[in-house]
Amino acid sequence: MNLLRVTAPALFLLIFTSSACVAQKDVQPEEKQIKAAVSAIPEGMREGAGVLGYNQESELVTLRERTNELICLADDPADDRFHVACYHYELEPFMERGRELRAEGKSSDEVTTIRRQEIEAGKIPMPDKPMALYSLTASEEGYDYSSGTVLQARPLYVIYVPFATEKSTGIASRPISEGAPWLMNPGDPWAHIMVSTGTEVGTKTKAENE
DSSP states (O other): OOBOOOOHHHHHHHTTOOOOSSOOOOOOOHHHHHHHHGGGSOHHHHTTOEEEEEOTTOOEEEEEOOSSSEEEEOOOTTSSEEEEEEEEGGGHHHHHHHHHHHHTTOOHHHHHHHHHHHHHTTSSOOOSSOEEEEEEEEEGGGEETTTTEEOSBEEEEEEEOTTOOHHHHOOOSSOSSTTOOEEESTTSTTOEEEEOOSOOBSHHHHHHHO
16 A cells, blocks of 8 residues: 545635644544545445545555546544545645645645645646535544444535636635535635535434434
8 A cells, every 4th residue: 555645714624634633533444444435425436436544553545546536535533523525536636745745744824835836837737627526524423434324424515626716717706605606715726616515414414304
């Protein structure tokens, strides 16, 4: 295996930031990590998604190679909540560079500055078409590893549209109502459309609504 490593903006930040100084959770077996990681995406996409997860030393490694367009990140055992995310593989150079810089101890501002410089220099390729990202965030009890079931989690859907602006898309830079799409970081290489539904998913949520 190869070594790798709310408000809508805050929820978005969780996708790419490793937690520190929190209680360490048990590292789940690989197959359970894989099943949890792919729970963020539609069922038809799950079997072929690549998965990055954690070994017993809590290092981020490749748990499963991808055979479709998506890469998923398993829940971080250093995080005190459940969080998984999946994104198009063409976003991986951008995501991987962020992980590398944070592992070096760079601040969020430094990561942003360095990645911008490297994108402009052609060192980090960015897609030239829209790319999707899916995530689920919940409390630590929001996912049941014993049954492989999402109990209650908040979904977030993101569409990366590099350098998109309000003018080029007609999408406002702030949500006009709950669940409305909005454009985050307009004009940046990592500009993206955010869709936070304001609802929760999972078996517990479904049971409560019956």
